[in-house]
Amino acid sequence: MILTVAHRTAYRYDAPIRMAVQSLRLTPSEFAGQRLIDWQVAVEGGQKGAGFRDGAGDWIESWSLRGPADRVTVTVVGTVETADLAGLLTGHREAVNPAVYLRETQATRADGQLAELARAAAVETGEPLARAHALSRLVAEAIAYRPGATEAHTTAAEAMALGEGVCQDHAHALIAAARVLGLPARYASGYLFATEDGAAHEAAHAWAEVW
Structure with missing residues (x-):
């Protein structure tokens, strides 16, 4: 099945912030039942930093935003292809001991x-x-x-x-x-x-x- 995802998260602050730094875990994992076709993460007005894959196999992106700002908006848009594995997760690469x-x-x-x-x-x-x-x-x-x-x-x-x-x-x-x-x-x-x-x-x- 081909699925398209469009997701927006907005953080609102009572008083303007001087700076925001975030580590975003918003990229789907790839395994036997799920393949990324395209995927984009964006922070409105933000600066993208380094990305890395952690021990659990998740892709993490760092973003920063210079204020003053009373709102931070994170947008995710992408397409994935999925296959029914009857609830079993196979083919997922990670280094963490169960x-x-x-x-x-x-x-x-x-x-x-x-x-x-x-x-x-x-x-x-x-x-x-x-x-x-x-x-x-x-x-x-x-x-x-x-x-x-x-x-x-x-x-x-x-x-x-x-x-x-x-x-x-x-x-x-x-x-x-x-x-x-x-x-x-x-x-x-x-x-x-x-x-x-x-x-x-x-x-x-x-x-x-x-x-």
């Missing part, structure tokens, strides 16, 4: 509920990929999708207790539960082409990747 993604964060710290959910998945199957699928299903059952129920800093444990949340909460909960079982997991963000009913999806989306 064990790094066993470390918990404040957002993904597992409490008793999340540990219990992880144990339920472990009872179902001992095969790692099947466990990951079981965890994904159990998280979706435990946290009903409800926009506005949570906020940016809601943790996985809080979303589990509430029983409601959005894609970010699903991702955090899946990461936390996977790590309980010793499965490295991490947060991934990007674009969702359409919702389940086929309607165009206009916002960024969140996923969890389990190794």
